[in-house]
Amino acid sequence: MAEVLLHIEQLSKSFPMPGGRLLTAVENVSFTVETGSVCVLLGPSGSGKSTILRIIAGLETQTAGAVRLRGRPIAGPGRDRGMVFQAYTSFDWLPVGKNVEFGMKINGVPARERRERAARFVDLVGLTKFIDAYPSRLSGGMRQRVAIARTLANAPEVLLMDEPFGALDAETRWQMQELMVDIARDSGATIIMVTHDIEEAIFLADKIVFLSSHPGRLREVIVPDFKPAERIRNKERVLELPGFGQLERKIMRMMREEGERV
Amino acid sequence: MASPPGSRNAGVLRVRAPVSPRQSAISAVGIWVVFFGVWTLANRMGWVNPILVPPPDQVLKTLYTLFAEQGFASDVLISVERVLVAFAMACLVAVPLGVAMGAFPAIDVVLSPFVSAWRYLPAPSFIPILLMWFGTGEAPKLALLFLGVIFFLITLIADHTKEVRKELIETALTLGAGQRVTVLRVMLPAVLPSIVTAMRQMLAMTWTYLVIAEIVASTTGIGAMMMRARRFLHTDEILAGIIVIGALGLVFDMAFAALHRRLFPYLQESR
Ligand SMILES: Nc1ncnc2c1ncn2[C@@H]1O[C@H](COP(=O)(O)OP(=O)(O)O)[C@@H](O)[C@H]1O
Ligand SMILES: [Mg+2]
Secondary structure, rough: OOEEEEEEEEEEEEEEEEOOOOOEEEEEEEEEOOOOOOEEEEOOOOHHHHHHHHHHHHHOOOOOOEEEOOOOOOOOOOEEEEEEEEOOOOOOOOOHHHHHHHHHOOOOOOHHHHHHHHHHHHHOOOOOOOOOOOHHHOOOHHHHHHHHHHHHHOOOOOEEEOOEEEOHHHHHHHHHHHHHHHHHHHHOOOEEEEOOOHHHHHHHHOOOEEEEOEEEEEEEEEEEOOOOOOOOHHHHHHHOOOOHHHHHHHHHHHHHHHHHHH | OOOOOOOOOOOOOOOOOOHHHHHHHHHHHHHHHHHHHHHHHHHHHHOOOOOOOOHHHHHHHHHHHHHHHOOOOHHHHHHHHHHHHHHHHHHHHHHHHHHHHHHHHHHHHHHHHHHHHHHHHOOHHHHHHHHHHHOOHHHHHHHHHHHHHHHHHHHHHHHHOOOOOHHHHHHHHHHHOOOOHHHHHHHHHHHHHHHHHHHHHHHHHHHHHHHHHHHHHHHHHHHHHHHHHOOOOOOOHEEEEEHHHHHHHHHHHHHHHHHHHOOOOHOOOOO
């Protein structure tokens, strides 16, 4: 993990509030994201995680600072930064396969290549049986898989995910987390994920960016280096590693301190 | 009388209790049987003046003669044509405008103040001026129908388009879609089922304006036939006209419902 893909430099964002005051959501946050790594933004709610992710996606503009992708400052949303939201975003009028093809279609990928790639990513998320089904027939977890496949098939340089599993039940949630390990390992994707689930953060992250709230500031960058370089898919095995519990307790303490500050 | 626990409220009226298809069919037929029964009874017993309220069987006979001998079908056809032409024109204008207003706030702030103001003007208040502008042909009738629904239709479509979830739009943008693709390939298909539903509601309203137009300012069509009948105290023809208007409204509504099912099969699949 050498090359830096994304530089987040002294990023600040304030929102105008009714009454003319400004609410500082993010203040002077800097970190880097390496090519092929999984970076998790963790922190209590209101710490500006979503705001940072949305600035990286180009859906929000920063008040100060910069986000550079391979050195180029980003300007507006683009296909190089695909986003998966917590809310379902399946295009209900298209069957699963066509949902996954959507990005490629609007970007002019020829029909044959499009279908092949879509089939491959639908398979990656385990939905081959449902490729012709409409999303309304799918469960919540399956719809999130469609969203992930649709974003990955569009070949973004970074996959941005804002609490993608927040609405799922516990079992589906860890299955999806293990799926993310597969994706990180097999597709080599660079992933930035927002969560407030400590276990999820430690399990998936190569780097945890811990933010404190009101205003959202960088508190600590944590590298869970108790994990081996080779990604482990099985969640229990990661939970069993010496070092997991210690890190989990450390982060829980940080969370509690944040809670006590307000 | 020992009743099992929980059966205390087990009468006919239980909140949100499902009803069997049989019960609902019997109920639907039943209410009409009662209606025609009371009507017939009122005639038989001499409670009503038969000139003002003819018995139902006479109305049905008149309905038959109207079609079979008096060329009523051409009136019906003219009325249907007016509704369809005016409604199609309204849709052609309202769908693009409504979607554009719902998608682009910059367009909304221009058109919204204009459209909302017109909505509060009852369309029939334009009849005198429409007659002066367009004479007595088809144009003033079509214009009234058009004016009667267009502003409501635009507002409904704009509102539905504004309800398209932000995440869907942002998903499109982060997949690399531009403005045009986002509106035409994501927002439009997302809002289309609601647009068709809005059309269905507004078509019913078009029928209302049709009858007004034909009663006030026409010599052809179902409404005009009813006004002619009034002059000769032919209440049976008036009632027959009402039945035909009701039946046509029902047929068009069912056609729209069928179209909705046909166009949006994915909505039925949800469990
Ligand atoms: N569009 C917005 N307008 C005004 N305030 C906002 C907006 N988006 C976020 N905020 C505020 O910024 C702060 C950080 O929000 P957010 O980034 O959503 O935090 P997180 O995702 O960590 O919970 C919160 O106080 C939130 O209320
Ligand atoms: Mg958030």
